[in-house]
Amino acid sequence: MRMTYIYTLADPINGQIRYVGKANNIKKTLSCHLTSSNLIKSSYKNSWIKGLQNLGVNPIIEIIDEVLFDEWESWEQYWISQIKSWGFKLTNLTNGGDTVIPDVKYGEENYNYNHTVSDDMIMKLINEGYSQKEIAYKYCSNL
Numbered sequence: 001m002r003m004t005y006i007y008t009l010a011d012p013i014n015g016q017i018r019y020v021g022k023a024n025n026i027k028k029t030l031s032c033h034l035t036s037s038n039l040i041k042s043s044y045k046n047s048w049i050k051g052l053q054n055l056g057v058n059p060i061i062e063i064i065d066e067v068l069f070d071e072w073e074s075w076e077q078y079w080i081s082q083i084k085s086w087g088f089k090l091t092n093l094t095n096g097g098d099t100v101i102p103d104v105k106y107g108e109e110n111y112n113y114n115h116t117v118s119d120d121m122i123m124k125l126i127n128e129g130y131s132q133k134e135i136a137y138k139y140c141s142n143l
Contacts, residue, residue: 002069006079009033009045009059011052016129017088018059019045020080020096022072030061045091048126073097089129 005026009019023029032038034053039046052059067075076096084090 003066004069004072005063006065006067006072006075007061007063008079008083009049009061011048012057012060013052013055017083018048018091020064020076020083020090020092022076024069026061026063030059033061034058043091043093044126045093047123048091051123051127091126 005023007021007023007026007029008017009021010017021029033045033049039050049059064079065075074097080090080092080096
């Protein structure tokens with residue numbers, strides 16, 4: 001039986017879990033999360049990781065489950081839901097179990113674009129533990 005892992009990324013400063021994912025190779029997965037070529041992609045997770053790196057630290061990766069490879073999608077969804085129910089503000093863009101990459105439009109192409117919101121403001125809120133949904137509702141008037 002082929003197995004895979006469900007893991008978390010946590011803030012080493014406050015211990016808060018910020019991301020849940022699936023990995024076949026934990027060391028390689030963490031390395032990928034930390035590479036500059038990956039971090040140039042715009043996401044809340046990457047902004048959070050860059051913020052940590054600016055403080056001289058990296059997220060802590062921890063395996064929370066070992067599951068059958070054919071069942072990882074449902075287990076990732078379960079763990080994301082469970083960890084959110086415990087009050088952790090995750091940076092995951094989806095509910096898990098999928099590889100769908102949203103068609104993200106940046107800047108003025110995005111109808112939610114707000115000229116008054118800077119990256120620094122968003123990073124501050126992320127570092128304070130606000131979820132992406134809370135930030136979106138705060139700054140996107142048409143939600």
